[in-house]
Amino acid sequence: MGESYTTEFIKDNIESFKSFFAKLNNEKYTVKELAPYIYELTPPKETPPNKVIGLMALNHGNEVGGLFVLLEFLSLLDKGLVNLPVKIIIGLGSVESAKLGKRFFDKDLNRCYGDVIGEGKDFQRAKVVMEAFKECHISLDLHQTQTPSAHPFFPMTFNSKTFELIRAIDPQASIIPQKPYDQKGKGVPFSHYLVSRGCTAVTVELGTMGLDYKQIYYGVHLILKLLNFTLGKEPEKFRGSFFPRRGPVFPPGPDAWLRSDLGNFSEIKKGEVIGDYDGGKKWIAEESGFLAFPKAIRGLKRTQANENEPVYVLLDRDPDYLKNRA
Numbered sequence: 590m591g592e593s594y595t596t597e598f599i600k601d602n603i604e605s606f607k608s609f610f611a612k613l614n615n616e617k618y619t620v621k622e623l624a625p626y627i628y629e630l631t632p633p634k635e636t637p638p639n640k641v642i643g644l645m646a647l648n649h650g651n652e653v654g655g656l657f658v659l660l661e662f663l664s665l666l667d668k669g670l671v672n673l674p675v676k677i678i679i680g681l682g683s684v685e686s687a688k689l690g691k692r693f694f695d696k697d698l699n700r701c702y703g704d705v706i707g708e709g710k711d712f713q714r715a716k717v718v719m720e721a722f723k724e725c726h727i728s729l730d731l732h733q734t735q736t737p738s739a740h741p742f743f744p745m746t747f748n749s750k751t752f753e754l755i756r757a758i759d760p761q762a763s764i765i766p767q768k769p770y771d772q773k774g775k776g777v778p779f780s781h782y783l784v785s786r787g788c789t790a791v792t793v794e795l796g797t798m799g800l801d802y803k804q805i806y807y808g809v810h811l812i813l814k815l816l817n818f819t820l821g822k823e824p825e826k827f828r829g830s831f832f833p834r835r836g837p838v839f840p841p842g843p844d845a846w847l848r849s850d851l852g853n854f855s856e857i858k859k860g861e862v863i864g865d866y867d868g869g870k871k872w873i874a875e876e877s878g879f880l881a882f883p884k885a886i887r888g889l890k891r892t893q894a895n896e897n898e899p900v901y902v903l904l905d906r907d908p909d910y911l912k913n914r915a
């Protein structure tokens with residue numbers, strides 16, 4: 590999977606994001622720079638109940654799709670094709686690493702949020718981002734997956750408010766409910782931090798990493814639906830799918846590789862050959878289910894997998910998930 594863009598191109602677009610706010614028609618909006626690459630846009634007349642919306646991209650510097658979603662959304666605002674009913678805080682996370690084509694510097698920025706103490710550029714950036722977004726009531730964090738995804742999905746910190754928001758912005762969503770992280774002393778993802786502050790915060794995985802216009806317009810669509818939701822539009826009935834987590838699967842050995850055609854939501858059957866080992870020995874699945882967050886795929890960069898991390902998470906498809914929780 591080659592990248593169809595250069596680091597220079599991404600850098601230029603990051604600068605376009607920044608310069609957009611300098612030239613934005615300030616009769617329409619009041620612009621305030623809260624931090625580098627994080628801005629507050631206030632319309633002249635806010636619609637009650639005066640909620641503050643957060644929009645975030647590049648929490649992982651190499652997941653560039655979200656940057657183009659925000660640029661497209663901003664251009665709609667600029668052309669007057671979309672009206673902003675409330676204040677938004679819009680920003681880029683790991684922006685300096687993105688300019689270098691890197692996911693992060695030393696530590697995954699999206700595990701540096703919350704009540705955690707750490708050193709280095711990623712922790713410093715996390716502090717700035719948390720401060721800028723702390724007043725948000727509703728937020729959307731745009732991501733992409735490193736390994737192939739059959740479709741977009743929402744890894745969700747489960748509560749009724751986040752579910753209502755997902756239902757409002759994509760009633761056909763695929764949702765992977767996640768338990769809240771244990772906050773104490775451990776860094777958490779951006780949305781988890783916001784949820785812990787009472788914000789209705791949702792993360793979306795738009796699809797496989799890269800530049801894909803279908804994903805970009807899907808992302809813009811989510812933002813427009815989110816604005817409607819803020820205005821009180823009732824969410825539609827949920828017609829999507831829940832994929833509850835069954836459990837993490839750890840590597841059978843450091844030399845084990847998943848089949849390269851497997852990705853998020855690939856269905857695997859017990860006994861199926863799901864990969865091989867260096868030397869050619871087959872790797873057989875011990876359980877059936879749907880794959881999520883697969884790592885250690887031969888030919889793809891092994892950016893995260895190590896011996897202490899699962900190579901994939903196994904999911905169930907459960908149409909009665911909500912009923913079972915009630």
Ligand SMILES: [Zn+2]
Nearest residue numbers: 649652732733
């Ligand atoms: Zn990500």
